[in-house]
Amino acid sequence: MHSSFFSPGPTTTEGQTASLHLSRDQLLPVKLSTIASKAEDQGYAEGVVTNTRFGSFPHSTLIDIPWGCQVLASKVDTGTRGRESFNQSRKRKANAISTDSPNDSAESAALKQATTATSGFIHVLPPTPESWTTSLPHRTQVVYTPDYSYVLQKIRAQPGSTLIEAGSGSGSFTHAAARAVFQGERPEEGREPTQGQKQSTGKVLTFEFHKERYEKVETEMREHGLDSIVTATHRDVYRDGFWLKEADGSYRSPNANCIFLDLPAPWEALPHLTRQGTPEKPSALDPSTTAYICTFSPCIEQVQKTVSTMRRHGWLEIEMVEIQHKRIEVKRAYTGLKYEGMRGVNPVAATVDEALDRLREVEANAKEHQRDTTGKSNKGKNGSQQNSSTESAVQKHWDEGILIHRAEPELKTHTSYLVFAILPREWTEEDEQAAIAQVRHDG
Ligand code: SAM
Structure with a gap:
């Protein structure tokens, strides 16, 4: 049985279904094909092209490569160039799945520049x-x-x-x-089959x-x-x-x-x-x-x-x-980043000083609240000590980030x-x- 789901083989082949991994929560299933059969696939000199928000991916760059490869987006031509030759297509693929190499020939570097965009990439995964x-x-x-x-x-x-x-x-x-x-x-040759x-x-x-x-x-x-x-x-x-x-x-x-x-x-x-x-x-x-x-x-x-x-x-x-x-997402939030809506951190500061100011403000508000409710002042002999421990705590959070969590906003189950x-x-x-x-x- 040959199924890209259960026995995909080592490399992608024409006709297989692949799962294009765009981002952690975004997968795009595609049937790998260099032969344009649908009208929407017919305008490209490159043959079948999958367009994503991370760029365009001619299927000639996705076929015959090891599963799991990262593929860079290509600049595609909507018909002004002639259909590229098999050799050109292979070069495009070699360029798309590799990063810059000092050994790039002038021709391949030029082709790479002409065909690949630096912005986007995807990973080609076997579907599950x-x-x-x-x-x-x-x-x-x-x-x-x-x-x-x-x-x-x-x-x-x-x-x-x-x-x-x-x-x-x-x-x-x-x-x-x-x-x-x-x-x-x-089972592999010479091995006992499992149950x-x-x-x-x-x-x-x-x-x-x-x-x-x-x-x-x-x-x-x-x-x-x-x-x-x-x-x-x-x-x-x-x-x-x-x-x-x-x-x-x-x-x-x-x-x-x-x-x-x-x-x-x-x-x-x-x-x-x-x-x-x-x-x-x-x-x-x-x-x-x-x-x-x-x-x-x-x-x-x-x-x-x-x-x-x-x-x-x-x-x-x-x-x-x-x-x-329910999936619980736990992250280390760096105070320099903005994690709006996450428990524990409000829209946060861009520098340590801003973070310190923000924390002092929160603590002052809390003390004010306590004074209002208990009638007692919290200002005391260890006030300055508290301040320095606050500063070192903020510095520590700044260095390590603090653990925050949130529940998955949308439950993907009916x-x-x-x-x-x-x-x-x-x-x-x-x-x-x-x-x-x-x-x-x-x-
Ligand atoms: N379990 C499916 C999945 O994971 O994709 C979804 C099933 S969908 C909620 C229910 C299906 O049952 C519909 O496609 C409907 O046409 C079909 N159905 C309803 N009554 C049926 C019947 N009497 N015989 C066969 N299929 C029926």
Whole structure:
């Protein structure tokens, strides 16, 4: 399997998806291509160009370089120059990924000057489900990393699992699910495979009833090299359940072990997720393993309906969880910098003296306040000592910076209730007799 998500290889190649790292919180997913297929890519002599606020990046400078490289922005030509030759393109790439070198030839230095801008750069990273989630084209509300990482471990998604997902939506959860069931890299020559490598890669079966969203997820899976793991199906799961339809019209059980339902009415899909089945339409669940389910709903009323339907269908250990993820940013704030709105420091001074003045002012105000409230003066014999200790404290803060923190202003998670439950494996009279016989045999 060749996926830039799970096995990107050592260098970027034509056709792969890359995550352009613009800044800590800004990632831009791009399909690397030197062949302009869309109208907006056709005006450049350089071929396909990605324009960012850090400058323009012709894809010829992004392809065939080691993942993780820093690439400098290029000056691009919107058609006045002819299409550059392959050699020119290679030179541009060499210039863009390296810093100034004393060995630059006059020609390459001139080319560098003509094609690169000093201002901007990006890093070219292989995509991950996490980076995809933060930058994907939203078609619906999506499940974010704090939720899906918890969900995937709770429903025991692991290499070899068969995971049912409905609806596919924007494919955020789908990417993370694909990685969870993926078996991983083959072991190196002469090495023992790890436990994960011994198991075969599992499957994600994702269902979506909105035609365009289904088509988009299917295309994305192909483009991201995940189509051997993920099968997208266009289906109303409330009405038609999760069976796989064969070419001859017969139904096959997907034999699922894990289920994730991000649907407006999960209780309408639950009747298709029972142990009961008929020879024509067997149960969608793997009879030999416990099934683990999670539903994702924003309203408590939806949770109540889901839980009572789960109970009716024999699901056990039902519990509800809400993930409240909050990132706390801790920084050392130098008094010369302006950290507005951060706890502990107001818009701050530009020099040590200004910082000292500011602190003296704050302390004077505090003393004034104390005098007002207690009627006592704080001025006393150790006043000057206090001043010098204040000064040394400020000097220390100035040198080391003071620790300040703030909570992430915008929570990148959409609050929903997660309902978890399990359905024990099928247990027939024959299983019971076999178990009794086994116990007797073992003594
Ligand atoms: N979990 C997805 C993600 O992380 O990107 C987002 C799912 S979105 C909130 C819900 C999706 O369920 C929508 O795309 C909607 O079209 C789909 N849906 C709603 N009812 C459905 C049904 N009966 N069968 C299949 N899909 C359905």
